[in-house]
Amino acid sequence: MPNMKDTPPLLETRNLTKSFGGLVAVNNVNFELAEAELRAIIGPNGAGKTTFLNLVCGILQPERGQIFFGGKEITNEPSHVRSRIGIGYTFQLTSIFPQLSVFDNVTLPVQARTLGKLEYLGSLSDDRVKSKVESVLRQVRLQDYATTPANALAHGDQRKLEIAIALALEPRLLILDEPTQGMSAKEVDETVDLIHEVSKQKTILIIEHNMEVVLELAQRITVFDKGTIIAEGSGPEISQDQNVINSYLGIG
Numbered sequence: 001m002p003n004m005k006d007t008p009p010l011l012e013t014r015n016l017t018k019s020f021g022g023l024v025a026v027n028n029v030n031f032e033l034a035e036a037e038l039r040a041i042i043g044p045n046g047a048g049k050t051t052f053l054n055l056v057c058g059i060l061q062p063e064r065g066q067i068f069f070g071g072k073e074i075t076n077e078p079s080h081v082r083s084r085i086g087i088g089y090t091f092q093l094t095s096i097f098p099q100l101s102v103f104d105n106v107t108l109p110v111q112a113r114t115l116g117k118l119e120y121l122g123s124l125s126d127d128r129v130k131s132k133v134e135s136v137l138r139q140v141r142l143q144d145y146a147t148t149p150a151n152a153l154a155h156g157d158q159r160k161l162e163i164a165i166a167l168a169l170e171p172r173l174l175i176l177d178e179p180t181q182g183m184s185a186k187e188v189d190e191t192v193d194l195i196h197e198v199s200k201q202k203t204i205l206i207i208e209h210n211m212e213v214v215l216e217l218a219q220r221i222t223v224f225d226k227g228t229i230i231a232e233g234s235g236p237e238i239s240q241d242q243n244v245i246n247s248y249l250g251i252g
Contacts, residue, residue: 008071010035010203011056011173016065018051025051027227028065033173038199040218041207042238044248047224049207053175057089058082070172088171090162090179098151102142105150105161106133109168132168140164140194156187160194167198174198176206180213192216215239223248 009032018026026048033039041049054060056067058079067075074082083089097105110132137143140160145153150161159179166174179195180188192213195204199217208214214221215235223231223238225247231238238244 007034009033009068010037010070011205012068013052013056014066014068016052016055016067017063018055018060019063024227026055026062029227029229031222031229033203033205035172035203038195038204038217038219039206040214040221041205041224042209042211042214042221042248043224047248048227049224050177051227052224053089053177053205053207057087057175083169083171086170086172087175088166088169088173089175089177090159090166091177096150096158096161096165098149100150101147102137102150102153102161102164103133103146106136106164106168109165110136113169136164136168139167139198141190154187156183156190159183159187159191163194163198167202171202173203173205176204176208178207178209180208180210188213 011031011033013029013031016026016029016031017024029048029052031052041052043049051060055062058074058077058081062075065075066073069082069085069087074085077085097108107129110129134143134146137146140163142157142160142164145157150158153161163174163176163179176195180191183191188210195206195217198204206214206217208217218235220232220234221238222229223241223244225243230243230247231241233241
């Protein structure tokens with residue numbers, strides 16, 4: 001992992017702030033993520049984690065503050081522009097095209113990326129598209145389910161398909177919101193292995209409540225509470241931080 005002190009961050013936020021009515025969900029957050037890093041964000045429910053990621057992805061707009069990606073300010077760019085410049089995102093709730101096959105689910109973003117526009121099923125014969133889809137399916141280990149309707153997949157495989165859809169857009173940064181939520185122990189292990197593999201080629205930022213997963217995956221951990229960052233560090237450092245213990249790890 002690059003040293004953040006020596007390398008400009010891939011993602012940076014400065015004084016990022018977002019409120020909903022009288023609730024300040026994200027409060028003057030300064031955050032840096034290095035290229036090739038695998039970072040986890042943790043914190044209690046309502047800490048501002050998902051709101052922060054929605055600001056980074058352009059789903060929400062901040063009241064104040066700035067967002068930089070690859071050294072360029074993207075604060076006012078819409079989500080589709082951020083996707084095009086390299087920010088991929090999977091949602092906490094499964095978001096796939098349930099009636100389409102696994103292959104077709106991945107074809108749509110591949111066409112959007114490769115051909116510059118969404119051409120639906122008309123370009124399925126295009127060799128470039130077909131080759132890319134097959135490559136992505138192999139990467140997430142879904143190649144044997146290419147013709148399967150997405151809604152017929154097990155929950156863990158549907159989450160893999162979401163990751164495949166994000167990877168098909170060739171992001172520099174892959175953001176995963178609760179990637180192991182609702183999975184069996186076997187599915188969790190498979191997903192952790194997959195994220196490990198993907199992290200060899202991509203910068204990854206995850207929100208995750210399963211601390212075993214966090215400690216196994218993350219090179220560094222950022223802890224949110226009440227809209228602010230209260231701690232950052234390695235797994236052992238975070239596990240021993242009294243503020244983190246009081247606000248999060250000591251709960252339940």
